[in-house]
Amino acid sequence: MKFTPEHRAISDTISKFVAKEINPYVPEWEAAEIYPAHEVLKKLGNLGMLGLKYPEEFGGAGLDFSYSMVMAEALGGAACGGVPMSIGVHTDMCTPALARFGSDELRREWLVPAIAGDMVGCLGVSEAGGGSDVAAVKTTARLVDGDYVINGSKMWITNGLQADWCCLLANTSEGSPHKNKSLIIVPMDAAGITKQKIKKIGMNSSDTAQLFFDNVRVPKKNLIGQEGMGFAFQMLQFQEERLFGAASSLKGMDILIDQTIEYTRQRKTFGKSVLDNQVVHFRLAELRTEVEALRALTYQAVELYVGGKDVTKLASMAKLKCGRLVREVADSCLQYWGGMGFTWDNPISQAYRDSRLVSIGGGADEIMLGIICKLEGTLPKGAH
Numbered sequence: 001m002k003f004t005p006e007h008r009a010i011s012d013t014i015s016k017f018v019a020k021e022i023n024p025y026v027p028e029w030e031a032a033e034i035y036p037a038h039e040v041l042k043k044l045g046n047l048g049m050l051g052l053k054y055p056e057e058f059g060g061a062g063l064d065f066s067y068s069m070v071m072a073e074a075l076g077g078a079a080c081g082g083v084p085m086s087i088g089v090h091t092d093m094c095t096p097a098l099a100r101f102g103s104d105e106l107r108r109e110w111l112v113p114a115i116a117g118d119m120v121g122c123l124g125v126s127e128a129g130g131g132s133d134v135a136a137v138k139t140t141a142r143l144v145d146g147d148y149v150i151n152g153s154k155m156w157i158t159n160g161l162q163a164d165w166c167c168l169l170a171n172t173s174e175g176s177p178h179k180n181k182s183l184i185i186v187p188m189d190a191a192g193i194t195k196q197k198i199k200k201i202g203m204n205s206s207d208t209a210q211l212f213f214d215n216v217r218v219p220k221k222n223l224i225g226q227e228g229m230g231f232a233f234q235m236l237q238f239q240e241e242r243l244f245g246a247a248s249s250l251k252g253m254d255i256l257i258d259q260t261i262e263y264t265r266q267r268k269t270f271g272k273s274v275l276d277n278q279v280v281h282f283r284l285a286e287l288r289t290e291v292e293a294l295r296a297l298t299y300q301a302v303e304l305y306v307g308g309k310d311v312t313k314l315a316s317m318a319k320l321k322c323g324r325l326v327r328e329v330a331d332s333c334l335q336y337w338g339g340m341g342f343t344w345d346n347p348i349s350q351a352y353r354d355s356r357l358v359s360i361g362g363g364a365d366e367i368m369l370g371i372i373c374k375l376e377g378t379l380p381k382g383a384h
Helices: 005-032 037-046 065-075 082-093 096-101 104-116 230-266 278-306 312-342 347-359 365-376
Strands: 121-124 140-144 147-158 165-171 181-187 193-197 208-219
Touching: 005 037, 005 065, 005 082, 037 082, 037 104, 065 082, 065 230, 065 278, 082 121, 082 147, 082 230, 096 104, 096 181, 096 230, 104 181, 121 147, 140 165, 147 165, 147 181, 165 230, 181 208, 181 230, 230 278, 230 312, 230 347, 278 312, 312 347, 312 365
Parallel strands: 121 165
Antiparallel strands: 140 147, 147 208, 165 181, 193 208
16 A cells, blocks of 8 residues: 555644544543543544545545545554544444435435534444344334334444434344345434443443434434445445454554563563563564554555455455454563553553454454355355
8 A cells, every 4th residue: 555645644643633632531531431522523523534535525535545544543543442443433434334325415414514523423233132243133113104213222332322323224124134224324312212331341431332222213314325225335334344443453553562662671580671581572573573464464455445346355354363463462562561561550451451342343253254264265055
């Protein structure tokens, strides 16, 4: 992937934003288990960073997907995982289908304020009984007198407590689970919506909610694209989500390795620095190599995606590798920090807690393996 001066300018802008507007407040937001999403996203909107890949007529920058990935990588400099994840949900997970397939009226009403930072979005796909198994979702949206009437629940919804609208996947008809679903924009202040906070072991800066829908009515015009295309649209959204996740992990892992090199260089045991032990500096060299390999894979997938290629396999590989590598880097580095790594306020323990989600959210490791095997033609006959 070739970097232009515009790529570097975006990276520099986001890096400065992270240093000034995010990192100083991470301890406070982690303790509160929420960050001020409207305030932070509005500042990013004022910088023109929330719609880099979206059409200029709706407030975006009209750039290609690679610019969003440069932003994602720069967000990896945040001292927590929760805030970049929340921003990514807003920019690359709940808005792609709306931007690509939504009517002009729908985009003016919901995409424009999302790009400006005046509204916060969330994505409603996972349910208590169906996370990675998207086809298994049970929430329904039935047409009654020109409105969709929604019943069901959604689980593990990032931004769910603060969002102004939700890109909701629901069953709009009977029949094949891959052809009976639709994506619908649901205002989060609609009557019949109940929100319940979910307490997590990591990613605490971002709020996560379980949402309940009890006869929630939204106008039919809030349908994104065509009825019955929701599963297909969501699969396309997942590609950008997974690439965002991979890209946003890279800088954070480099920082963890840098911090561990510095700590082990200063820390003395048995008359020499911890870093002077071959088992330590060899292991850190291995980890750095793995990060660079993931960076190359991610850049290649992004370049092909920008070129209009199907990157389902590469995006799944990047997501799989990212989920495993962030845990490996955090765990290995924590070991070299010893008892200090096991303290709550240590940056390594922060990464250790936050990184565990990556192998679960956006499609678990096992789902990524299944996709890769399917595209490789190595699944047993009859397997899906």
